[in-house]
Amino acid sequence: MKATATMVLFPELQSENDTIASQLLLLPQNITKNPCENDRTCNKDSVNINVVWLDSTSHSHFYRSMPKTVQILRDIKESGSLNVFSYNLMQSLKGGTYVNTVAFTSGKIFSRSYLQSKKRGIGNLFNLFQNGGYHVSMIDDLCWTWSAANCACGIPTFMGVKTQSWISEVVLGKRVTIPELWGNFSKELKLRGLNDIGASLANCEIMKANGITDPFFTGKSKVAICYNGLYQTDYLMSSLELLQSQLNRANRPHFSYLDINLGHESTGRRIQTLDVSLAKFMSFLGRQNNTLTFMFGDHGNKYGTFVQKSKESKIEMAHPVLFVLASNDVATKLGRDWMRALDINQNRLVNILDLRQTVLSLAPNVDVESFPINAKYDNHPNGLFHPISRKRSCDSMGIAPEAGKCICYQGRVLQRVSNQTGVVVLANFALGELNNKIQEQFLAANGNESSGFGNCRYLIGSWITNVQQTVSQNITITEMDIHIPAGTGAPQSEDVFSVTIQVGSNIPALSTNIKLVHHERISTYAVYDDCRDVGVDGDLCVCSATPTLQSWHIDPPTIFGYISTVINLTRYLYIYERRTPHGLNLETSCDSADKTFEVVMRITSKVNVGYSKKYPLTFKVKHGTIFFIDVFYQLNPKLNWDVKYDVDFKQL
Structure with missing residues (x-):
């Protein structure tokens, strides 16, 4: 396995005592063509999948903060180049990214304290696609060597206990070199079903240039995270476009997971810096065939004045954004019933376990009926590809009262x-x-x-x-x-x-x-x-x-x-x-x-x-x-x- 399909270089111009300037270059690597490219039956049912995870982004906050992206999505839908579905009743099951990440990748709901005490990594979702011939990538906006006591986030979370301990040794100054750390880390990447982490390798240098270790919280975050006049997310989106263009030319099916944490801060404004690059990426997707995209949040923002002083913010915390985008040829593959269900469910109460089952339904050689469904959360094996009952409620999904907030008060009296x-x-x-x-x-x-x-x-x-x-x-x-x-x-x-x-x-x-x-x-x-x-x-x-x-x-x-x-x-x-x-x-x-x-x-x-x-x-x-x-x-x-x-x- 190669370390990354997009090479990250930082050429520097140095004086005798200091660095005068440096630049970030994203260089494509050679990706071998699909070995069965000439076989017309090979991978004929495979659908390229994008998962765009927007941490701490509610449905309402996405629409008020991302006007360029919203307009691009409307234009794409009107042009007929993509089928665009916007879900109005996405209900957060839990309030933490870690808990939701594990739910999406493993299908299980745990408390945050339990996950941290057990230092659980992700489930086997990525392995299922890699074993089916997919090129699986994950790109996030965190430094891969970063570790914190109160946050188990990004790629380190996906690796679980071993990598967390190796990273801690580096952070705490123990005698572990970066090459040794990378050796262990790359083994874990392979074990978890990841082929590459793309431009994520640039994040440590970008964080260092901004004088921070991570993008979280008011005390340590900045209004914008930049490098040489570009937002950090500009590089991440560009690297993902570059990677997918290469994979498409090589006829390689791919599963891409993009994790953006800009919304996790107290001003509520920093996510606006994502708008231009995300709109550009959506436009790129509008030109791609055989592509299905899930763009969603795990919950709304939980910090800042708006949250402390507004009753509406409490609903927003439980009401993340969710879009599904399907190219026309994918719509044909999915069939009329599945596409009709995607349409109907835009106004039904849905949750992240529905998304997991939807994605599982596309995994090669996987019988979704063989995966245990948590009856407590009222999920169908095919997720959003099956019409959800209009009578579904927070009570039937098992999220009352443990999640604390419900966006749909069917069967209850709100006072x-x-x-x-x-x-x-x-x-x-x-x-x-x-x-x-x-x-x-x-x-x-x-x-x-x-x-x-x-x-x-x-x-x-x-x-x-x-x-x-x-x-x-x-x-x-x-x-x-x-x-x-x-x-x-x-x-x-x-x-x-x-x-x-x-x-x-x-x-x-x-x-x-x-x-x-x-x-x-x-x-x-x-x-x-x-x-x-x-x-x-x-x-x-x-x-x-x-x-x-x-x-x-x-x-x-x-x-x-x-x-x-x-x-x-x-x-x-x-x-x-x-x-x-x-x-x-x-x-x-x-x-x-x-x-x-x-x-x-x-x-x-x-x-x-x-x-x-x-x-x-x-x-x-x-x-x-x-x-x-x-x-x-x-x-x-x-x-x-x-x-x-x-x-x-x-x-x-």
Whole structure:
């Protein structure tokens, strides 16, 4: 296998002490012709496939940010040179690129934390096409030697655990040379079914010239990423055109995967720098035969002022862009039924697993019926090539409430909710669960002698915005943004967490029926990478210059406008009651350097309240920790509520 079908060269003009100028040249390599070119039956059913993945790009943001590309697509459709389908109801299953990438390539949905802990690479999608005689390429806009603790992105993600560890050794300055790294890396490329990575090899030099290591996040990103007067994506698109032109002349079927991360930043404007080169590439595709293109986002943008202040942004996060482009000869190959399905599904609720099944249907020598279909997500083996039911909903796709947002509220009642209602109780519950998670991760990574919080502080909620609820049968899903004062050194004044809480169950008599089903960091968190505690997830951490106070019973903080009443159980053990008109929040702490207590809490009486735990509840309170216990919330807002409890404890 060749390392790349497009040679990347950086000729330099140097003075005695420094480089004066350098240039990036993309040179074609010799691609051998299809060995069975003279056999008219060889590869006669093969369709060249383009996958254009636009990270963090919603349906609406694509149309408002890419006018030249949109116009080219309209012109191509009107000219009849390509069949262009624009999908109005693409629903994101998950909010992270890593999760969606694995879903698309493997057909499986995992949580981001699970994927990172297991360091899973991609599935076998590329291998299926390579084994069928396709030339498979992947081009992205990341440096191939880049690795970060909070992001498993681009080509390094596709390689999985081995390459990640090799890259880490280079980044951390261990004794691994670039030639050694490349030797291992190229083996992994072959193992994963990739023939080349094209101009991706130029990204490290381009990032270096821009003084950055990656294109992500406000703290490290630029308005534009350029090299010698051209945008980085100009080079990537040009290299892909060059590669595909060569492959077409050689009659080699090809599968190209292009991954662009420009949308992953807080201004919402940088993706505009892609418009000209993407429009040019779409125009190129309009002149190609035997080509099928899937251009889509994994989710909308999750960062910046628009996301923090606009309710519409929450829908956009779950509503990525999706286009399918088919040349006329491909339309003939697919047949009337499949083309009709592509047309019908433009106004049906679709997801990324539908896309995977669509692509699988085109793989040579593959029986899509033999691949397991996840019934939870309501997918057909042929994906978009089969008409999707107009009755399909988020519930039938299994994405409520775990994804947190739904663009199609069929079967549910959507209602706006005032902050003056019981949502403050739910916000307290979500905040408590997040704080417990931070503390658990810190203690697990830093040993039993540690106190509950390190640099990643105890989160104190200041206010709530963008509250909405959806009601389906006996279940109410509440979505809201929780605002936290920003940490030390952050460019923003506050950090924002989007949370989704489920209240109710299919068992109406059940009282333990509240849970945090989804949380997502809206504000950028890479700014805390340098101070973040080992073991604490980046999307949970807000760093403080001073550690979280262990003796906060002396001066408990005000949270969402309410202050706790402190109940002193012993000299070291405290209970905190934070009452609101609609419920009660309970926490506990141990103000000791070496003591641990076991606590048993019982409910002695309750009227019109729900809660999340099972009682009697037994838990341990370790020295220096602050532990969220539970919330008791008013079930019927028209009726009075009350709860009483007692506590037993002993020192361990």
